[in-house]
Amino acid sequence: MERTVKLRVEVDHNTYSALKEVEEEYKAILEDTVNYGLKNKTTSFTRVKAGIYKAEKEKHKDLPSHYVYTACEDASERLDSFQKLRKRGRSYTDRPIVMKVTVHLDDHLWKFSLSKISISTKRARVFVSPTFPKIFWRYYNNGWRIASEARFKLLRGKIVESYMVFKEDDPKPYEPKAFIPVDLNENSVSSLIKNKPVLLETNTKRITLGYEYRRIEEGRSTKDREVGRKLREKDKKLDVRRKLAKLIVLEAYESRSAIILEDLSKRAPEHVVEDVKDEQLRSRIYRSAFSSMRRAIVEKAREFGVPVILVDPSHTSTVCPVHGTKIIYQPDGGDAPRVGVCERGERWHRDVVALYNLRKRVGDVSPVPFMSKESHDPPTVSRWLRAKSLHSIVIEDKMK
Ligand SMILES: [Zn+2]
Numbered sequence: 397m398e399r400t401v402k403l404r405v406e407v408d409h410n411t412y413s414a415l416k417e418v419e420e421e422y423k424a425i426l427e428d429t430v431n432y433g434l435k436n437k438t439t440s441f442t443r444v445k446a447g448i449y450k451a452e453k454e455k456h457k458d459l460p461s462h463y464v465y466t467a468c469e470d471a472s473e474r475l476d477s478f479q480k481l482r483k484r485g486r487s488y489t490d491r492p493i494v495m496k497v498t499v500h501l502d503d504h505l506w507k508f509s510l511s512k513i514s515i516s517t518k519r520a521r522v523f524v525s526p527t528f529p530k531i532f533w534r535y536y537n538n539g540w541r542i543a544s545e546a547r548f549k550l551l552r553g554k555i556v557e558s559y560m561v562f563k564e565d566d567p568k569p570y571e572p573k574a575f576i577p578v579d580l581n582e583n584s585v586s587s588l589i590k591n592k593p594v595l596l597e598t599n600t601k602r603i604t605l606g607y608e609y610r611r612i613e614e615g616r617s618t619k620d621r622e623v624g625r626k627l628r629e630k631d632k633k634l635d636v637r638r639k640l641a642k643l644i645v646l647e648a649y650e651s652r653s654a655i656i657l658e659d660l661s662k663r664a665p666e667h668v669v670e671d672v673k674d675e676q677l678r679s680r681i682y683r684s685a686f687s688s689m690r691r692a693i694v695e696k697a698r699e700f701g702v703p704v705i706l707v708d709p710s711h712t713s714t715v716c717p718v719h720g721t722k723i724i725y726q727p728d729g730g731d732a733p734r735v736g737v738c739e740r741g742e743r744w745h746r747d748v749v750a751l752y753n754l755r756k757r758v759g760d761v762s763p764v765p766f767m768s769k770e771s772h773d774p775p776t777v778s779r780w781l782r783a784k785s786l787h788s789i790v791i792e793d794k795m796k
Pocket residue numbers: 716717718719720721738739740741742
């Protein structure tokens with residue numbers, strides 16, 4: 397886990413101009429390196445460094461050589477993210493442009509102490525003494541360690557803005573006492589909490605579709621509007637994912653459970669969002685709804701030391717967990733497209749069956765509630781964003 401803390405301090409003229417020199421030369425190296433990467437069609441740090449290191453060291457004789465090294469890392473990251481943008485058709489220029497420069501530092505280029513931070517420059521080390529914000533002390537006093545990499549940026553008015561990275565070692569996963577299966581769907585996430593299914597609406601599909609459809613309706617929109625909208629769409633989804641991941645992981649953590657997730661590499665995207673015809677859009681929904689949600693859960697779980705078990709999801713929604721027989725869904729969907737009946741007459745909600753089956757796959761033999769007439773309908777919770785815990789949602793539902 398990593399957190400970045402921003403520190404600002406006003407420095408004297410000499411310090412500022414020493415850092416300014418570094419910044420200018422760093423920028424020149426960065427530009428050369430980016431050009432080299434483009435020309436040689438590589439984003440690899442090792443390859444760009446091998447290509448430019450000697451020449452740049454020669455060109456910038458007085459500059460500590462580690463700046464060439466960190467500029468190569470910086471360039472490699474920029475080239476890499478530019479390539480990713482271009483692949484998705486989201487780059488607005490034909491090459492990455494170095495506009496804002498934040499100088500990257502490694503452990504040779506800066507030293508930290510509470511009274512001062514020293515930074516190597518062309519002449520000698522300079523010292524800055526920032527005041528530390530509250531958030532700094534929170535990490536500093538709670539067992540986080542300061543990473544060896546840092547960055548600084550120069551602002552107007554002789555202000556140096558530095559970025560310090562705090563790292564915390566992830567806790568070791570515990571031995572699980574129980575299991576919490578989680579089933580990801582295109583607009584909901586379902587889970588079994590205290591043996592009771594809950595289905596939380598996420599509306600990822602709606603947000604994604606809403607964006608695509610608006611774009612089609614309005615025809616070619618201006619770049620600015622486009623960018624703004626993309627960001628809002630991204631923000632909303634990120635917010636939903638983070639909150640949901642946290643709710644699930646906290647629930648698992650408190651009950652010392654492991655989270656069971658589907659191994660999505662074994663699940664075909666077509667099968668999941670088959671009602672969306674456009675192929676590109678379908679894969680977009682698939683990516684955003686599943687991969688990122690899953691990643692959010694896995695990352696949060698690592699932070700808390702909650703074990704995550706991946707299981708093969710094939711047939712998890714088509715086999716009755718009580719009788720082991722096949723579940724038949726209405727081929728045309730009917731008015732309850734997600735409800736199916738097993739060959740022995742048990743009615744199942746698609747997302748709920750998957751949960752019991754996922755749990756069975758890790759060898760959990762907890763009894764599956766049996767109801768021969770009712771379907772196992774999960775309570776659908778659309779306003780869960782403010783819930784403090786999944787447990788409280790289940791209790792509220794029981795009191796209705
Ligand atoms: Zn059955």
